[in-house]
Amino acid sequence: xxxxxxxxxxxxxxxxxxxxxxxxxxxxxxxxxxxxxxxxxxxxxxxxxxxxxxxxxxxxxxxxxxxxxxxxxxxxxxxxxxxxxxxxxxxxxxxxxxxxxxxxxxxxxxxxxxxxxxxxxxxxxxxxxxxxxxxxxxxxxxxxxxxxxxxxxxxxxxxxxxxxxxxxxxxxxxxxxxxxxxxxxxxxxxxxxxxxxxxxxxxxxxxxxxxxxxxxxxxxxxxxxxxxxxxxxxxxxxxxxxxxxxxxxxxxxxxxxxxxxxxxxxxxxxxxxxxxxxxxxxxxxxxxxxxxxxxxxxxxxxxxxxxxxxxxxxxxxxxxxxxxxxxxxxxxxxx
Amino acid sequence: xxxxxxxxxxxxxxxxxxxxxxxxxxxxxxxxxxxxxxxxxxxxxxxxxxxxxxxxxxxxxxxxxxxxxxxxxxxxxxxxxxxxxxxxxxxxxxxxxxxxxxxxxxxxxxxxxxxxxxxxxxxxxxxxxxxxxxxxxxxxxxxxxxxxxxxxxxxxxxxxxxxxxxxxxxxxxxxxxxxxxxxxxxxxxxxxxxxxxxxxxxxxxxxxxxxxxxxxxx
Numbered sequence: 001x002x003x004x005x006x007x008x009x010x011x012x013x014x015x016x017x018x019x020x021x022x023x024x025x026x027x028x029x030x031x032x033x034x035x036x037x038x039x040x041x042x043x044x045x046x047x048x049x050x051x052x053x054x055x056x057x058x059x060x061x062x063x064x065x066x067x068x069x070x071x072x073x074x075x076x077x078x079x080x081x082x083x084x085x086x087x088x089x090x091x092x093x094x095x096x097x098x099x100x101x102x103x104x105x106x107x108x109x110x111x112x113x114x115x116x117x118x119x120x121x122x123x124x125x126x127x128x129x130x131x132x133x134x135x136x137x138x139x140x141x142x143x144x145x146x147x148x149x150x151x152x153x154x155x156x157x158x159x160x161x162x163x164x165x166x167x168x169x170x171x172x173x174x175x176x177x178x179x180x181x182x183x184x185x186x187x188x189x190x191x192x193x194x195x196x197x198x199x200x201x202x203x204x205x206x207x208x209x210x211x212x213x214x215x216x217x218x219x220x221x222x223x224x225x226x227x228x229x230x231x232x233x234x235x236x237x238x239x240x241x242x243x244x245x246x247x248x249x250x251x252x253x254x255x256x257x258x259x260x261x262x263x264x265x266x267x268x269x270x271x272x273x274x275x276x277x278x279x280x281x282x283x284x285x286x287x288x289x290x291x292x293x294x295x296x297x298x299x300x301x302x303x304x305x306x307x308x309x310x311x312x313x314x315x316x317x318x319x320x321x322x323x324x325x326x327x328x329x330x331x332x333x334x335x
Numbered sequence: 336x337x338x339x340x341x342x343x344x345x346x347x348x349x350x351x352x353x354x355x356x357x358x359x360x361x362x363x364x365x366x367x368x369x370x371x372x373x374x375x376x377x378x379x380x381x382x383x384x385x386x387x388x389x390x391x392x393x394x395x396x397x398x399x400x401x402x403x404x405x406x407x408x409x410x411x412x413x414x415x416x417x418x419x420x421x422x423x424x425x426x427x428x429x430x431x432x433x434x435x436x437x438x439x440x441x442x443x444x445x446x447x448x449x450x451x452x453x454x455x456x457x458x459x460x461x462x463x464x465x466x467x468x469x470x471x472x473x474x475x476x477x478x479x480x481x482x483x484x485x486x487x488x489x490x491x492x493x494x495x496x497x498x499x500x501x502x503x504x505x506x507x508x509x510x511x512x513x514x515x516x517x518x519x520x521x522x523x524x525x526x527x528x529x530x531x532x533x534x535x536x537x538x539x540x541x542x543x544x545x546x547x548x549x550x551x552x553x
Contacts, residue, residue, distance in 0.1 A: 035420065044520045049341045066420065066501035067516075079411030082417055192519045220520035248409055250417060 032061040037073035038086040045210035071155030080248035088157035102241040114226035117204035123147040125227040134228040142183030148203035153186035213278035351509040355489035370441025382461020391435030400495030403428040418502040428495040433485035444477030479548040
C-alpha cells in the first residue's frame, strides 16, 4: 500500500468509528438521569439499593448515587454538580437553603445516633442521664486519662451532630478541635473506619445505628457496645433538598421534583419503613403529612422484639443494648 | 455477574481496564514524545526540567483528582462540558499521573540508547529523523515499561477515581472504589474478593505487555 493510501484508510476508519459512536449516543432512546449526592450511611446500610430500583422502574430514570459526607454533598450541590441531595446535617442544610443554593427542603426520615464504647465503659456512660451527660463523663474521664473518644472530624452529618452535643456543654467548634489529642482523636474518616478504630483503641464514639449494627453483624467490632441511646438529642434527621435549578439550568428539575414527590409520598415512605436489616427497621419515615402507624408503645414493643431477634442471632442482648430500661423514649419528639 | 453483590463485577472490571488503559495510552501519547524531545535535545534548563519531571513521579493522585474536580465542576471553568462524575473525568485525572512517568522514563531510556548508538548510525549516514526513530525503536523495552508503570499506577488508583468519578453504580464504579465501598460497609470478604480480581486483572495486563516487550525486542 502506498503511504497516502494508508493515511486515507486510517482517516476513513477513524471517521467511521467516530460516526458510529455519535450515532450510538444520539439514536439510543434517551433514558433520564438524576444525580443525587447523599451521605454514606444511606448507601452503606443498603437502603438506597432497596428503594431506588422501584422509582427507576416506575419513571424510566436512572438515579446516580454519589455517597460522601454530608459536608461534601452540600458542597457538590452548591457547585451545581448534582441535582438533588439526601443529607442529615440540619444546621448546614438551613445555611445551604438560606444561601439560595437549594429549594424544597423536605423532612424525609430519621434514625438514631448511639454512643458506643468499650465493654467495661470506663467513663460510666451507661449511667448517664442523657447524651450531654455521657459526653461530659467522657470528657472528664478523658482528661483524667481513663477514656478515649474518636471523632469523625470530617464535617459529616455525624460530626455536626457530635459538635452540637459539645455545644450544649458549652464548647464551640474551635474549643472541641483543641481538645487534648491524648484522649480526643480526630480521625477524619468515615463511620465504619472510626468504629474499627474504636474497637482497636477501646474508645468511645458517636455513630449512626445502621453503620454500627452492620459492623456488629459482620463481626468486626466484637467489643464495642452501645452505652447510651434513646435520647431525643440523638435523633438523626434526613432531609431532601433540590439543588437550585435557576442557578444551574442544566439540572433535571422535572425528574428531581418527581423523585421528591415520590419519596415523600405514601408509597415511598412505606417502602422506607419496610426496609429491615440486622433484625430491625433502620429508618423511620417522617415526611410531612405521612402518618406513621408507629406509636410510642409500638416502639417499645419493637425494641423488645429487636432484643429477642438480636438474642436469637447470637448477640448478647445485655451487651448490645444500653443497660437499664429499654430506650422507650425512641418515639419522643418526633414530628 | 454479581456474585452476591448489588452490581455487575464484570462491568466494574471492564470499566477499571477502560479507564486505566485510556489514561495510560493518553499519558504515553503525550509523555513519550515529550520525553524523547527532552532526552534527545540539548537546551538550557534541561537538567532543571528533568528534575521537575522526576519529582512529579510522586504527584499525589488526590491532588490530580482535586484539580480535575475544580476544573470540571459546574462552577469551574469547564463546567459546561458536564463531564464530572463520568469515566472521561477519571481518565483525565489519571492521565495527569501517567504523563510525568512516561516523560521521565522516556528521557532516561532514550538518553541511554542515544549515547550508545547515535554516533554509529550517524556515521553510517542516517538523517536526524531516521536516527531519532532508530533510537526510539531501540528504546522500545523502556517505553513499554513506561506504559506498564503508568497502567499499574492507574489501575491501583482510588483517591482521584472516587473524587471525580463518584463511585456511581453502573457508571463510574471501578474495582478500587468498589473495594472502598465494601470495606466501608464492613463486607471485608467481598472487598478481598474484589482485590483478588484486581490483582489478577493487573497481572494479566502486565503479562501481555511483557510479551509485547520481548517479542518486539527479539
